[in-house]
Amino acid sequence: MLLVQSDRPGHAQEDVQEYAELLTAAGASEVAVADDRAEADLLMEGRRVLNPALKARGPRFIEDICVPVARLGDLVRQVHVIADRHGLEATCGGHAGDGNLHPCFFYDDTDPESLAAAQRAFDELVRAAWALGGTVTGEHGVGQQKAPWLAEELGEAELARQRGLKAFFDPLGIMNPGRVYA
Incomplete structure (x- = not known):
């Protein structure tokens, strides 16, 4: 499912219609366009319930x-x-x-x-x-779970720079101690 929105002032409905046409032309099997705020809220509800549904899985x-x-x-x-x-x-x-x-x-x-x-x-x-x-x-x-990949992605020189910035703003090491930049 692809949920598409527009918040361009004065053009949102026009934008959404254009998106619907593009999606149809690209082969979308079904395209739903909200006619009012209540219908838009119902479409958004699908997005809001995704994480609880995955958690229940x-x-x-x-x-x-x-x-x-x-x-x-x-x-x-x-x-x-x-x-x-x-x-x-x-x-x-x-x-x-x-x-x-x-x-x-x-x-x-x-x-x-x-x-x-x-x-x-x-x-x-x-x-x-x-x-x-x-x-x-x-x-x-990044968090702790992805920290191992950060060093590989950025390299040691960049990590050293980031550790230096943390030390500058947190000289006592009290903000998020022992985490990614430990």
Whole structure:
């Protein structure tokens, strides 16, 4: 599902109609255009319930990753190719407008090898994103889970610069101690 919105003052309805025409021409199997705010809210409800639905599905390895918008389709395809290779089920929600996706690899939490497969799948996905000109992080930052890839993506010289900036603004090391720049 692709949910498209416009917030251009005075032109939103015109924009949405143009998007609908483009999506239809591109082969969309179904295109729904909201006629009013209530209908738009119902369409948005699908996006709002995605994360709770994925959580209800079961344990998952989920992160965010970014690629240039023009490579988004390539990344989505890679999510599924990688999932198949590791015997996992995958979904891929996100924010197409800025190339930020939230790939999700489901695993069996009673099987340590299943979690390991999800972690290997994410490692492959990071490398696929890099090959597409992307980055290991998007709107959610790096955090501890993605820290191992940050050094590889940025290199030690850049990490040293960032550690220096943190030290400058946090000379006592009290802000987020022991985390990414430890």
